Amino acid sequence: MTLFRRSEVVIAAILLVAMILIGLVNPAFWQVDNLFSLLRSNVIIGIMALGVLLVMLSGGFDVSFPAFAVAAMYLTVKGMLYFGYVGVLVPFVCAILIGAACGSINAFFVWKFRMIPLIVTLGTGSMVRGFLLGVVGTSMINIDRFPPVLIDFAKAEVFTITKADGTHSGLTAMVLIYFALALGVHLMLRHTMIGRSIFALGGGAEAATRVGFDLKKTIFFIYCLAGALAGFAGMLHCSMIWLANPRDFVGTDLEVIAAVVLGGASIFGGRGSVLGTMLGVFMLVMVKNSLIIMKVDTTWQLVVVGSIIVIATAATAWRDRKRQA
Amino acid sequence: MSDVFLDLRNVVKRFSGVAALDDVSLTIRSGEIHCLAGENGSGKSTVIKVMSGVYRPDSGSIAIDGRTHSHLTPIEAIRHGIQVIYQDFSLFGNLTVAENLALNTELRNKRKLVNWRSVRDLARRALDRLGVDIDPEQEVDELSTAGRQLVAIARALMSDPRLLIMDEPTTALTRKEVETMFRIVRDIQAHGISILFVSHKMREMLEISERLSVIRNGRMVAEGPTSNFDESTIVRHMTGHDISSETYHWKAPATPTPPRLEIAGLTLAGAFEDLALSVHPGEIVGLSGLLGSGRTEVAQALFGLEPGHTGTVRIDGVPVPLDRVQTAIDAGIAYVPEDRLTEGLFLTQSIDRNILATIYERIADWSVIDRPKAANLAASSIKALQIATPTGDKPVGELSGGNQQRVVLARWLLTEAKVLILNGPTVGVDVGSKAEIHRIIRDLAVEKGLAVVMISDDILELVQNCNRIVVMHRGRFVETFETADTSEQRISDMLTSFK
The missing domain is CATH 3.40.50.300 (P-loop containing nucleotide triphosphate hydrolases)
Structure with missing residues (x-):
C-alpha cells in the first residue's frame, strides 16, 4: 500500500498546508496561547466524533448524540445538587450510563425494526431533548450553583508556560482524556473482533451474517458506546465551561459530523479511522478558530461548516467510487 | 464405480x-x-x-x-x-x-x-x-x-x-x-x-x-x-421443447424502396470512421465485432448520444441531425441498450409506467395524462409482447430478465419507431425467453417494416436472426456477409483472427 493512498496521509497533508496558510495570513495563529486553546476546543467535539465514527463505520448515521450529551450532563448535575454529592468519578459514571441507556434505545429500533439509523436518531434525539426540557427543567445551572468539584477537576493542566509578560498559559489535562479515549477506540476497532464486526457490518450486513457475526451484539455495542461517549463528553463539557445548560449543543451535530466526514469516513459505512477523525476534528476546529480570529461574522461559520460537509462527502464518495473501478 | x-x-x-x-x-x-x-x-x-x-x-x-x-x-x-x-x-x-x-x-x-x-x-x-x-x-x-x-x-x-x-x-x-x-x-x-x-x-x-x-x-x-x-x-x-434454429430470410421487394436507415461517411474521432450502411424495411442487420471495435459507439451515435460525430444519417431518405436523444426519438429511432437494468428501466416503477415512459406527451391533454388511454395502451402492449404478469402495476424489478427485456421493447414500439437498434438483446436472458424475444423481433421487423440493427457477442444469435451481418473492427465495417451464404464458424474465425 503506497503512502498516498492512505486517507490519513492526505488529510494530514491538507491540514499542514492549511496551517501554514493560516499562519501566513495571521501570525497569531502559531502563538502558544492559540494552539493550547485550539487543542482545548478539540476535546468535546473529538470525543463526540469518536462515537459518530463508530456509527458511521457501521453504515449508520447518528444525530441524536447532542441530545444524549445534554441529557446526561443536565440530569447528572441536577442530581449532584439534589443529593449534595461531592465527587468526580460517580457523576461521570452516571453520565456514561445515561448516555449508554439512551444509545440502547437507538440500537433497539435499528436492530429490531431494521430502521434507517438517521430516522431513528432524529426521533430519539428530539424525544430526549423534549423530555429533558419538559420534565426535568429548563433553567441553566451556572457558576453560582455549579458543583465546584467539577470545576476544579476540569481546571487541571498538563503543563504551563510563563510568557514574557508574566502571564501563564496552560494546556488542559482534558486533552489527555481525549487522547486516551481515542487510543482506546482505535485499539478496539483495529484489534478486537467486535471492532472488526463494525467494519464488516458497514461492508455488508448480509455477508456479515453469513460469515457468522452476531449483529445484534454489534449494533447494541455501537449505539451504546456512541451514547456513552456522548454522555461523557457532555459531562466534561459542562465541567469545562462551568455551566449546565439544558439547551446546549444546538448545531453541534452538524459540526461533529462535518469533522468525521472531513476525517475521511465514508457516509456509506465501512471506511474511516480514529486517526483520520482526530485530524478532521482538528481541521474543523482550526477553521472555526481562524474565522473567529479573522473576525468573520459567526453566521458565516454555518456556511463554512455546511460547505465542509458537502465538499468532504463528495471527496470521500469520489474516492470510494474510484476504488471500485 | x-x-x-x-x-x-x-x-x-x-x-x-x-x-x-x-x-x-x-x-x-x-x-x-x-x-x-x-x-x-x-x-x-x-x-x-x-x-x-x-x-x-x-x-x-x-x-x-x-x-x-x-x-x-x-x-x-x-x-x-x-x-x-x-x-x-x-x-x-x-x-x-x-x-x-x-x-x-x-x-x-x-x-x-x-x-x-x-x-x-x-x-x-x-x-x-x-x-x-x-x-x-x-x-x-x-x-x-x-x-x-x-x-x-x-x-x-x-x-x-x-x-x-x-x-x-x-x-x-x-x-x-x-x-x-x-x-x-x-x-x-x-x-x-x-x-x-x-x-x-x-x-x-x-x-x-x-x-x-x-x-x-x-x-x-x-x-x-x-x-x-x-x-x-x-x-x-x-x-421442454425444441427451439427452432431456422434463419431469417428477407426478400428485397420487387419495386425498390428507399432504405429506412441510410448511413454515409459516419465518423467519430477515436471510435469509428467512414461508416456506410443501408437497412431496408424488414431487414435485420447484425453488427458483430470484438469489444472495443466501436460497435456500441455506433449504436449510441445513431441514438444521438455521441453529438460529436460527422457524416449523414437518413431516415426514409430524410437527413436527420442526430445531436440529441430527442431528435433521434422524433426521427423514429429506438434504442434498447446493452445493460437494460441500469440504462433502460426504472426497476421500482410499475410495468405500465415503464412502457409509457417515452410517450407521455402523446397521451396527455394539456399536460394531464389521459388515464384510460394510458391503461389501454399499456395493456395492449403487455398482450402484444406476451409479458408474463397478472397486472401492469407490478414493479418491473420483479419480472424475470426475459420479461424485463420485453418491457423495454414494448416501450420503444409505442414510439412508432422505424429503426430499432438492439444492443445485446438477450444478455442475461434464459434460453426459453431468448427464443421468444427473437421471434418477437422477427415478427416486428416483418409486420411493421422496421429496420433492425442487432449488436451481439453471440454470433449464433446473429446468424439465426439477421439476414445480413456486418463485421466491425477498429472502428470500420470490414466485411459484410449475407447470412444465407455464411456460417457461425466463419464469422467467429474472422473475429478470432482480430485478437
Missing part, C-alpha cells in the same frame, strides 16, 4: 402449496464436476439451499457418505464439508483480501482479539493453495470480478470442503477469465473435492463437467454423463 459423496433422494419442497422441488433426486460423486442446468426459476437455487441447509425439505432425504439425514442445518452442512459460493460472493469490499479470508476461521475459533500476523499467514496459505497472485493487503473493492471470485473460492477452500457449490460462477467473467477459473476448478477437483456447477450456459457446462443434470419446473428431467448431451438436447430438456 466411484463412491457417492452426497445423494438427494426424492426431495420435495413446497412454498405456500406450490412445489418448488418435486421429487428431486441428485447424486454427486466424490471428486466429480457435476453441472446442474436449468432456466431461471426452475428450482436450481432451491436445490442449492436444501444442500446447504438453508431450506428444510418437506419430504425426502439427504445422504452424505451413505448416512441419511432428513435435513441439514447451515452449520451441519458446513461441517460436512459443503461450501457454497454465491453469485454475489458475500465478500466485504471495504476489508482487505487477507481479512476476508481469515474472518471465518477467526470467528470459528471464537477469538476476541485479532492477531494480524496470523490473519496474514492464513490468507497467504489460502492464496498459495489456489496458486493465484493476489496481494492479500489489497482491498476487495479494488479487485476485478474475477479476482473477487478467486478470493471467494480461496475462502471456501480454507474449510477443507468436500463439495463446492458454485452458483452461476461465469456470469460476469470474460472468456479468458472463465478459462482461468476452469483451470482452477480442475485443480480443485484433483484434490478429490466434488464441484457442483450451477449454470444455464450450455457451452461452459459441456466444457467443464463430467456429469450433468437438468432441472425443469422443479423436476429432474435428465441426468447422465456429459458426453451424452449436446447443446440442443440440453436446451430441449431445459425448456
Whole structure:
C-alpha cells in the first residue's frame, strides 16, 4: 500500500498546508496561547466524533448524540445538587450510563425494526431533548450553583508556560482524556473482533451474517458506546465551561459530523479511522478558530461548516467510487 | 464405480402449496464436476439451499457418505464439508483480501482479539493453495470480478470442503477469465473435492463437467454423463421443447424502396470512421465485432448520444441531425441498450409506467395524462409482447430478465419507431425467453417494416436472426456477409483472427 493512498496521509497533508496558510495570513495563529486553546476546543467535539465514527463505520448515521450529551450532563448535575454529592468519578459514571441507556434505545429500533439509523436518531434525539426540557427543567445551572468539584477537576493542566509578560498559559489535562479515549477506540476497532464486526457490518450486513457475526451484539455495542461517549463528553463539557445548560449543543451535530466526514469516513459505512477523525476534528476546529480570529461574522461559520460537509462527502464518495473501478 | 459423496433422494419442497422441488433426486460423486442446468426459476437455487441447509425439505432425504439425514442445518452442512459460493460472493469490499479470508476461521475459533500476523499467514496459505497472485493487503473493492471470485473460492477452500457449490460462477467473467477459473476448478477437483456447477450456459457446462443434470419446473428431467448431451438436447430438456434454429430470410421487394436507415461517411474521432450502411424495411442487420471495435459507439451515435460525430444519417431518405436523444426519438429511432437494468428501466416503477415512459406527451391533454388511454395502451402492449404478469402495476424489478427485456421493447414500439437498434438483446436472458424475444423481433421487423440493427457477442444469435451481418473492427465495417451464404464458424474465425 503506497503512502498516498492512505486517507490519513492526505488529510494530514491538507491540514499542514492549511496551517501554514493560516499562519501566513495571521501570525497569531502559531502563538502558544492559540494552539493550547485550539487543542482545548478539540476535546468535546473529538470525543463526540469518536462515537459518530463508530456509527458511521457501521453504515449508520447518528444525530441524536447532542441530545444524549445534554441529557446526561443536565440530569447528572441536577442530581449532584439534589443529593449534595461531592465527587468526580460517580457523576461521570452516571453520565456514561445515561448516555449508554439512551444509545440502547437507538440500537433497539435499528436492530429490531431494521430502521434507517438517521430516522431513528432524529426521533430519539428530539424525544430526549423534549423530555429533558419538559420534565426535568429548563433553567441553566451556572457558576453560582455549579458543583465546584467539577470545576476544579476540569481546571487541571498538563503543563504551563510563563510568557514574557508574566502571564501563564496552560494546556488542559482534558486533552489527555481525549487522547486516551481515542487510543482506546482505535485499539478496539483495529484489534478486537467486535471492532472488526463494525467494519464488516458497514461492508455488508448480509455477508456479515453469513460469515457468522452476531449483529445484534454489534449494533447494541455501537449505539451504546456512541451514547456513552456522548454522555461523557457532555459531562466534561459542562465541567469545562462551568455551566449546565439544558439547551446546549444546538448545531453541534452538524459540526461533529462535518469533522468525521472531513476525517475521511465514508457516509456509506465501512471506511474511516480514529486517526483520520482526530485530524478532521482538528481541521474543523482550526477553521472555526481562524474565522473567529479573522473576525468573520459567526453566521458565516454555518456556511463554512455546511460547505465542509458537502465538499468532504463528495471527496470521500469520489474516492470510494474510484476504488471500485 | 466411484463412491457417492452426497445423494438427494426424492426431495420435495413446497412454498405456500406450490412445489418448488418435486421429487428431486441428485447424486454427486466424490471428486466429480457435476453441472446442474436449468432456466431461471426452475428450482436450481432451491436445490442449492436444501444442500446447504438453508431450506428444510418437506419430504425426502439427504445422504452424505451413505448416512441419511432428513435435513441439514447451515452449520451441519458446513461441517460436512459443503461450501457454497454465491453469485454475489458475500465478500466485504471495504476489508482487505487477507481479512476476508481469515474472518471465518477467526470467528470459528471464537477469538476476541485479532492477531494480524496470523490473519496474514492464513490468507497467504489460502492464496498459495489456489496458486493465484493476489496481494492479500489489497482491498476487495479494488479487485476485478474475477479476482473477487478467486478470493471467494480461496475462502471456501480454507474449510477443507468436500463439495463446492458454485452458483452461476461465469456470469460476469470474460472468456479468458472463465478459462482461468476452469483451470482452477480442475485443480480443485484433483484434490478429490466434488464441484457442483450451477449454470444455464450450455457451452461452459459441456466444457467443464463430467456429469450433468437438468432441472425443469422443479423436476429432474435428465441426468447422465456429459458426453451424452449436446447443446440442443440440453436446451430441449431445459425448456421442454425444441427451439427452432431456422434463419431469417428477407426478400428485397420487387419495386425498390428507399432504405429506412441510410448511413454515409459516419465518423467519430477515436471510435469509428467512414461508416456506410443501408437497412431496408424488414431487414435485420447484425453488427458483430470484438469489444472495443466501436460497435456500441455506433449504436449510441445513431441514438444521438455521441453529438460529436460527422457524416449523414437518413431516415426514409430524410437527413436527420442526430445531436440529441430527442431528435433521434422524433426521427423514429429506438434504442434498447446493452445493460437494460441500469440504462433502460426504472426497476421500482410499475410495468405500465415503464412502457409509457417515452410517450407521455402523446397521451396527455394539456399536460394531464389521459388515464384510460394510458391503461389501454399499456395493456395492449403487455398482450402484444406476451409479458408474463397478472397486472401492469407490478414493479418491473420483479419480472424475470426475459420479461424485463420485453418491457423495454414494448416501450420503444409505442414510439412508432422505424429503426430499432438492439444492443445485446438477450444478455442475461434464459434460453426459453431468448427464443421468444427473437421471434418477437422477427415478427416486428416483418409486420411493421422496421429496420433492425442487432449488436451481439453471440454470433449464433446473429446468424439465426439477421439476414445480413456486418463485421466491425477498429472502428470500420470490414466485411459484410449475407447470412444465407455464411456460417457461425466463419464469422467467429474472422473475429478470432482480430485478437
